[in-house]
Amino acid sequence: xxxxRRRTRVPLRLPAWIYVEGKKIATQTDNISLKGxxxxxxxxxxxxxxxxxYKIVISSGGGIEVKVVAKFVGYTPIGxxxxxxxxxxxxxxxxxxxxxxxxxxxxxxxxxLIKPAFDxxxxxxxxx
Numbered sequence: 001x002x003x004x005r006r007r008t009r010v011p012l013r014l015p016a017w018i019y020v021e022g023k024k025i026a027t028q029t030d031n032i033s034l035k036g037x038x039x040x041x042x043x044x045x046x047x048x049x050x051x052x053x054y055k056i057v058i059s060s061g062g063g064i065e066v067k068v069v070a071k072f073v074g075y076t077p078i079g080x081x082x083x084x085x086x087x088x089x090x091x092x093x094x095x096x097x098x099x100x101x102x103x104x105x106x107x108x109x110x111x112x113l114i115k116p117a118f119d120x121x122x123x124x125x126x127x128x
Contacts, residue, residue: 019055041080066095
């Protein structure tokens with residue numbers, strides 16, 4: 001899988017859930033960025049379709065959650081890669097704070113907000 005990252009990945013293990021065909025599947029993050037997540041999730045654990053969107057909830061504890069719609073990119077040797085497509089303002093704020101807290105340099109994470117991470121053409125497809 002080609003590395004197309006536009007955001008800093010932070011190694012962070014948090015509980016998470018993926019909703020697949022009406023089922024809530026428990027997993028754990030391996031690393032996370034403002035644009036996506038890699039789950040410690042093996043290919044045989046559940047059937048995911050590349051390009052399909054799934055609802056994901058990531059919890060940092062204390063009731064703090066990130067709720068996103070994410071596109072399944074594919075499997076890596078470590079796990080399942082997802083690209084965030086849609087989230088509300090509260091989830092983005094929670095995600096941003098989680099990443100800044102665990103990033104080696106919080107200033108770099110703030111600077112990443114200057115350049116858009118989302119492809120405007122991709123957003124148009126989702127809104128249609």
